[in-house]
């Protein structure tokens with residue numbers, strides 16, 4: 001356990017709690033066209049921005065521990081940075097380095113999985129998100145592992161691909177599949193039997209998170225493991241036919257199984273090895289449980305093959321899941337939540353299912369569970385299982401109800417909440433729905449503001465990364481890309497834009513300058529929260545945004 005925090009001598013006390021409001025996926029747009037945050041009618045957000053001290057925070061690239069400044073931020077690295085007050089080298093960077101330096105292949109897990117299939121003459125399977133989005137995975141890591149497996153004498157490998165279209169272009173699947181097939185042909189010319197065996201859209205199969213919809217994982221199990229589902233001769237053919245039939249963007253394409261001679265090419269069998277090559281944990285934990293857990297009751301697995309299973313990384317540092325992994329995760333320690341628990345500051349974390357783990361598991365440095373159940377409460381509002389464009393308001397009102405009640409009861413000192421709308425609806429790429437999501441969010445900000453004023457609370461309005469602020473694809477020279485039908489090409493991924501930091505301090509005593517610091521990143525939100533709670537941040541935390549007089 002960490003030490004308790006020291007008092008901030010310049011803080012003159014507040015009537016109410018500090019409320020950290022994470023408006024997931026709401027940034028400051030670079031372009032007017034496609035900026036749904038700007039386009040929406042948001043009188044509350046506009047007024048709060050105009051009337052209270054505010055600054056912009058960096059939420060992408062090296063400011064959140066990603067390999068370079070061309071990398072968009074994401075919820076994992078964003079909430080890690082916000083909740084941990086410092087920047088850690090993150091999954092994308094750690095795996096890339098481990099491969100570059102060869103450490104991944106010198107590790108016991110790699111060696112065990114490889115010798116398992118070599119000794120038994122069985123199959124090495126790779127399963128994961130098939131893109132270079134760098135949020136959950138990177139296809140370059142997959143290529144490096146396949147190349148190495150062949151060098152180490154692995155004869156047969158099967159790759160199960162989850163089509164992205166969410167962290168990369170919405171219909172970019174063939175840009176990954178076609179060159180990858182060529183790459184496999186190159187390996188196969190050297191004597192390998194390496195093939196794509198199954199796949200499907202990432203929002204249809206396998207990559208559910210936080211228990212929102214286990215039937216996705218069940219469908220994935222049937223597709224990858226049992227080799228059951230609609231059959232095609234190749235992944236390219238599957239994508240073309242399924243697109244023509246459904247008009248779905250990649251993330252929503254139905255599952256497919258590749259067959260040869262009337263048989264699934266790569267079902268997963270006893271004695272095989274399986275590598276789940278995503279480095280990020282939230283959408284990896286459920287399929288991992290299906291492979292690893294003896295007492296598993298989320299769906300009928302029908303057949304559970306005895307395999308050596310490994311994840312790219314450890315996905316849960318508390319529960320030690322998975323049992324075997326290839327690259328050690330960032331060791332995120334001494335988090336804001338842990339310091340507040342040690343200081344006996346009463347904490348509440350609230351979101352709906354889709355982002356519940358963000359304000360708990362990611363916020364606490366990829367750990368499930370509380371630091372101190374005596375002083376912490378976590379509230380999950382169940383998310384609807386619907387396309388988010390059909391209900392862009394999601395559970396913003398219910399989340400707000402919970403926080404307002406907590407403000408009225410005065411039970412907590414620090415409340416953190418995540419409104420998922422800007423991100424979950426942003427990922428659909430459906431512009432009018434995103435505008436509606438922003439307006440729904442704004443209504444709730446108005447309610448929250450009223451309750452906070454009454455309670456003498458301090459609101460910190462911010463976000464983990466952008467998304468809704470950048471809904472159209474732009475060319476390198478900055479023009480909106482127009483499709484054949486004359487409509488702008490939708491952008492489903494996060495943006496590289498900075499995010500707000502607005503300090504709404506209803507019971508402030510003028511102890512700090514109303515001009516906030518500039519040029520900081522979202523890791524500064526931890527120190528800012530601590531200072532507003534009346535304590536001094538740990539000396540190794542990144543500086544807060546406030547200049548105390």
Ligand SMILES: O=C(O)[C@H](O)COP(=O)(O)O
Nearest residue numbers: 074075076135166167423
């Ligand atoms: O998992 C997802 O939905 C996307 O890849 C990234 O979104 P998030 O980082 O906001 O969760």
Ligand SMILES: [Mn+2]
Nearest residue numbers: 024075423464
């Ligand atoms: Mn997010």
Ligand SMILES: [Mn+2]
Nearest residue numbers: 075423427494
């Ligand atoms: Mn997102």
